[in-house]
Amino acid sequence: MLRMTIAAVALAIAAPALAETLTVDNIVALVSAGISDDAVIAKIKSSGTRFDLTTDQMILLKSKGVSGAVISAMLADNGAPAAARAPAMSMDSPDPMVPHPAGVYLLSSTGAGRRMQRIDPTVTNQAKTGGIFGYALTGGIASMSIKAAIQNETARVHAQENKPSFYFFFDESNPDTARMATAWAAGTAATVSSPSEFTLIKLMKKDGRREARVGSANIGGAKTGVMDKDRIAFDYEMVRPGVYRVTPLQELPTGEYGFIYAIAGGGAAGAMTARIFDFSI
Structure with a gap:
């Protein structure tokens, strides 16, 4: 015994x-x-x-x-x-319940299966104008557009589907890392916590760059921000606190797109700035 x-x-x-x-x-x-x-x-x-x-x-x-x-x-x-x-942090796990560094991710399918692709934000501090000739010719009756330009003609992240799914991981999803620098820690956007604070837009391809219309002006006044007719509707649902699944409401034709937020006038020499999570179809 x-x-x-x-x-x-x-x-x-x-x-x-x-x-x-x-x-x-x-x-x-x-x-x-x-x-x-x-x-x-x-x-x-x-x-x-x-x-x-x-x-x-x-x-x-x-x-x-x-x-x-x-x-x-x-x-x-x-x-x-x-x-x-604490589960290990992942950069590409397709499971939204697994912790990911804060940011925007595209859920994509590859030969090896499904995985998350992180979309790094592209920042612009350059503003361009369009329609100046019509604006001048009509004495300001025709609108002059203001565009934010970003580098390169195409995005690094490419979606294989015309109606892709995205996952937004905010700081709330990882309380242990909330004090670290994240994709949101920039200017007034440091407190962003919902996909409703973003606008999905189509980017216009130009020589060596892409452009997003972020304002207009005519004799009646000026507007700042994405024009209503340029917005692409999307829906979102909370998967867990701080994590949202985002999907466009319609199929997107082949082209360049981006989730844009933090439009401000604090760039170099007062130029308009914007942060864009860009992708292509």
């Missing part, structure tokens, strides 16, 4: 490399063998076991001589190591 008890204790305090999961019976065996509370609590913390004790189980443990300190350690969240509590 003594040998059996010694064997049970030896198994309960086995090396962490065995990744042992403790049970209530293991705890009772350790306490019955005379192991100190400090040692039992240390074992609980190092094992990473998380106990979900019922009231009856707690009463039974107490009747078996298990102290309140050990029972508290069994109930505590810190009984599991940090690595066991």
Whole structure:
């Protein structure tokens, strides 16, 4: 009988490399063998076991001589190591329940299966004007357009479908990393927390660049922001706190597109600036 008890204790305090999961019976065996509370609590913390004790189980443990300190350690969240509590961060997992760094992702299909593609924001601090001739010829009756330009004729991220799905991961989705620099940490957009703060637009291809119309002016006044007729409707739903699935309401023809936000006038020499998460179809 003594040998059996010694064997049970030896198994309960086995090396962490065995990744042992403790049970209530293991705890009772350790306490019955005379192991100190400090040692039992240390074992609980190092094992990473998380106990979900019922009231009856707690009463039974107490009747078996298990102290309140050990029972508290069994109930505590810190009984599991940090690595066991927090799933690993991923850049391409297609599962939105898996933590991702904050930003905009395209859900794409490849030969290896589905994966997330992160879309890095493109920032412009250059504004161009169009329709100046008509504006001047009509004395300001015809509108002059104001366009924000971004580099390159096509985006780095390419969607294979005409009605692609996107996932927006905001800081709320990763509280542990919210203090780090993120895709949103720029100017007044640092507090962005919903896809409703974005506008989906089609970008116009020019020689060596793409342009987005972000304002207009005529004799009646000036407007700043994306024109209503340039907006592309999309819908979104919350998957979990801080994570949203975004889909266009209609199929998008082949071309260049982007989610735009943070239009301001604080760029170089007062030029209009915008942040665009660009992609192509």
